[in-house]
Amino acid sequence: MTETAHPRPRRTRADDARRFADLLRQQIRADEFRDRGLPSEGDLVREFGISRNAVRDGLAQLKSEGLIDRAPRIGTHVTQRKVEHGIDRLVGLKQTLREYGTVRNEVRAAMEITPPPAVARRLELAAGERVVYIERVRYLGDLPLSLDLTYLEPGVGGQLLGCDLEHNDVFALIESVCGQSLGSAELAVEAVVADAHSAANLQTPEGAALLLLERLTRLSDGKPVDLEYIRMRGDRITLRGSLFRDPSGNTTVDDTTEWEFT
Template sequence: MVVAEKYPHGLDRLMGLAETLHEHGSVTNEVRTMGPVPAPAPVAERLRVPPGGDVLYIERLRRLNGLPLSLDLTYIPVDIGTALLGCDLENTDVFRLLESLTGRRLGHADITLEAVNADAHSAAVLQAPRGAAVLMLERLTHLADGRPVDLEFIRFRGDRITMSGLLHRSL
């Protein structure tokens, strides 16, 4: 059995994938779909946009050193997202673009991490067996003023990534 190298992804700092993995190689982005879509109810609620109102939807395949690593499904409020349409999402992290376009820093993100079975689409894009376990990271990122600006559902190949963080105990 050949075991491929797993790359560390920290859960204790808010960074884009290229920022997180820069010392392990080149992260590339293939933008598969991008454009305005009506916000599904759970997305509208989390991003605090009107139900059915438009959000910018971006689907990206992220590779590390040429190997498929993650499938990112991203939703951004359309008032901010429209400016991303002309940006270089193939070579620039969305976090850097959001800070640049809004003139404000990102503040914090709420994250949930769970193992899920790859659906047919995710498996095909990630070149993984259908039904294979993938790590699904749901991340809602806010500007420093608390406004939610980026809701992502990221499916990572579990055989290529390991998640870790530093937790402090407080009583």
């Protein structure tokens, strides 16, 4: 077999800084610096084989993201780490993050509404059926994590209006009131910018990067019950998953995977 020679790409300072920032970000996320500070600039230059200026540019990028802080005579240290949560597991935030602290919900709205046609179609509702709309800001301690807009099938949603929405996950309440487990979910994730309402609720600047997760959840019998639009702070949340390739060449998702929130 003839080998094809490919030209070696020219390495620039910006490329080195970006690759360095990606790798250091992963180490911070893995909590590798819990018991020690970040290495010095000189140590990072030697470890990553890049220039001191590229190291400084990469550290500046991580500082702008809020992951680290830098000060003269104090050095560089981690200011926050991300909290892990599975993207392909149907569990609520309160259950997933219990080891990190108390998750609470600020309920902004909980009411019956006439759904937009797009919502009615997704929930497979008949003409004229109403839905229950719930809007919440999710906190870990005093840190806002997400703004959740939830549309619920009326039979289940109506029962949830009488439940404690401030201290419980919607998923757990759905299973409790309907007597069957959740079965599956379809989801999509995309990047959006914070509108004025989202920015105010999530305590982030207007126009800041957010992750928008759209998820349609079904009961074990296949009935759609919960349509959510979850805006998550892009500087505090990482979505994580483990993928496996089966012998047929298809890619499958491990059901023990976790997401990350910070």
